[in-house]
Amino acid sequence: MIEIKNLTKRFDDLLIWQDVNLKIEDGDILAIIGRSGCGKSVLLKHINALMKPDSGEVFINGKDIHAIDYVGQRKLRQKFGVLFQGSALFDSINTFENVAFPLRYFSDFSEEEIHQKVMRSLEFVNLQESASKETSELSGGMRKRVGLARAIILEPEYLMYDEPTSGLDPETASEINDLIITMSEELEITSIVITHDMHSVLKVADKVAFINDQKLSWHGTLEEMRKSEQKDLINFITASEYQIKTP
Amino acid sequence: MYALKEIGKYSTLLYQALRSSTEVSTYRKNLFQELVKVGYDSVPIIMLVGVFTGSVMTLQSAYQLESAFIPLSTIGAIVSESILIELAAVISGLVLAGKVGARVATELGNMRVSEQIDALESMGFNSVSFLVVPRVLAGILMFPVLYIVASIFGLGGGLAAGFFSGSVPPDDFLKGARMYFYPWNVVFGFVKSFVFGFIITTVACYKGYFATGGAEGVGNCTTEATVLGCIYILLADFILAVLLL
Numbered sequence: 001m002i003e004i005k006n007l008t009k010r011f012d013d014l015l016i017w018q019d020v021n022l023k024i025e026d027g028d029i030l031a032i033i034g035r036s037g038c039g040k041s042v043l044l045k046h047i048n049a050l051m052k053p054d055s056g057e058v059f060i061n062g063k064d065i066h067a068i069d070y071v072g073q074r075k076l077r078q079k080f081g082v083l084f085q086g087s088a089l090f091d092s093i094n095t096f097e098n099v100a101f102p103l104r105y106f107s108d109f110s111e112e113e114i115h116q117k118v119m120r121s122l123e124f125v126n127l128q129e130s131a132s133k134e135t136s137e138l139s140g141g142m143r144k145r146v147g148l149a150r151a152i153i154l155e156p157e158y159l160m161y162d163e164p165t166s167g168l169d170p171e172t173a174s175e176i177n178d179l180i181i182t183m184s185e186e187l188e189i190t191s192i193v194i195t196h197d198m199h200s201v202l203k204v205a206d207k208v209a210f211i212n213d214q215k216l217s218w219h220g221t222l223e224e225m226r227k228s229e230q231k232d233l234i235n236f237i238t239a240s241e242y243q244i245k246t247p
Numbered sequence: 248m249y250a251l252k253e254i255g256k257y258s259t260l261l262y263q264a265l266r267s268s269t270e271v272s273t274y275r276k277n278l279f280q281e282l283v284k285v286g287y288d289s290v291p292i293i294m295l296v297g298v299f300t301g302s303v304m305t306l307q308s309a310y311q312l313e314s315a316f317i318p319l320s321t322i323g324a325i326v327s328e329s330i331l332i333e334l335a336a337v338i339s340g341l342v343l344a345g346k347v348g349a350r351v352a353t354e355l356g357n358m359r360v361s362e363q364i365d366a367l368e369s370m371g372f373n374s375v376s377f378l379v380v381p382r383v384l385a386g387i388l389m390f391p392v393l394y395i396v397a398s399i400f401g402l403g404g405g406l407a408a409g410f411f412s413g414s415v416p417p418d419d420f421l422k423g424a425r426m427y428f429y430p431w432n433v434v435f436g437f438v439k440s441f442v443f444g445f446i447i448t449t450v451a452c453y454k455g456y457f458a459t460g461g462a463e464g465v466g467n468c469t470t471e472a473t474v475l476g477c478i479y480i481l482l483a484d485f486i487l488a489v490l491l492l
Contacts, residue, residue, distance in 0.1 A: 050365055077369055086361055086362055091361075105273070
């Protein structure tokens with residue numbers, strides 16, 4: 001379980017958000033939504049301690065990740081898989097090696113075992129035939145899927161997706177959404193999805209957190225979100241639906 | 248205030264790199280790759296720089312010292328001393344600030360803005376140990392080797408230029424070079440190249456590691472790494488001359 005308590009972040013004088021409190025139960029698919037620039041990705045980077053908060057705590061399975069030393073943080077980070085917005089694939093190595101990369105450093109598997117695990121992971125995202133391709137040869141959607149294959153290779157407890165469908169065509173975005181659900185169901189991974197794509201939220205999430213006005217202004221289940229009367233949240237959802245309906 | 252902040256960040260990165268240098272298994276593979284990229288791949292340009300520096304030095308010295316009263320061996324002495332004490336290290340350093348410094352800053356800057364460094368950290372890697380330590384080590388290990396290459400080809404170029412232009416016979420050139428050869432000059436050159444290797448790679452790593460923005464940010468960090476690398480080399484050259492000569 002992940003528990004965020006009274007988290008506050010500023011960049012110099014600019015307040016990003018303050019007193020964020022959020023609980024992410026095991027097995028949840030939580031979507032964190034909000035306008036561009038509201039600090040969704042920044043919040044994500046606080047969960048695995050890629051950024052330091054000004055104040056507050058983030059408990060991962062009961063351990064405050066910001067209160068432990070760097071070595072401890074690195075160990076705790078291995079419980080997370082992260083799919084970055086631009087996939088963050090290493091462009092100096094090919095697809096297979098990108099997925100194999102964490103295994104080569106953090107496991108004692110033989111070359112044959114690594115091969116099997118990588119191919120299984122690539123099969124999971126339907127990319128086993130692209131194993132030998134250079135990352136520059138991959139499309140945006142394929143890159144996201146390779147990023148996902150790499151994120152799950154160490155069998156993490158938590159998967160964090162930073163704008164998983166941004167920049168993708170609707171069909172590919174739908175495939176990624178299906179993968180998020182599959183990951184959660186088949187691998188029993190707790191997922192945190194950062195997005196402003198309401199299509200994606202309605203399809204994959206079972207809980208939603210809404211960041212607005214420099215705070216976590218609303219959170220609850222998908223059903224509760226549909227019934228919510230909070231003005232800002234309704235405006236955000238309505239604006240998204242309007243965009244969807246407008247040709 | 249800005250300068251103090253930058254110095255603080257640079258010092259922190261160096262401290263992290265020093266602390267991370269014990270994690271040999273993290274950077275061993277990268278270190279070998281960097282030794283090749285910094286050292287082996289730079290040999291042709293350093294040979295070229297050495298040959299032309301030595302040649303021009305000989306021809307200009309012969310032109311300036313054209314007198315019946317000055318023995319030709321003096322030219323060999325001037326050229327060899329200048330190359331060993333100053334030119335082999337400084338000119339190589341300036342060239343490598345462009346070649347090595349720009350490459351390192353671009354690589355790391357690109358990794359930073361495309362979140363590859365965040366990806367490394369999120370997997371549990373120590374990104375400083377993985378990316379910065381091998382590049383700095385390659386710099387301080389290979390620059391002295393490249394200094395030797397530059398010196399040998401500089402002296403060889405000077406000798407050849409004197410011979411082919413007819414201005415200094417090889418015997419006279421070598422006689423002068425031997426007469427004024429002091430081992431301390433070579434030690435001094437080694438110290439310089441070691442310091443320059445450290446400066447170029449640490450400045451480039453710092454600029455690349457903390458790059459911000461997109462393509463423009465990477466361009467800016469590369470330019471800053473190259474320009475600052477050159478300025479700090481000249482500054483360090485002066486300080487070392489004051490301290491060690």
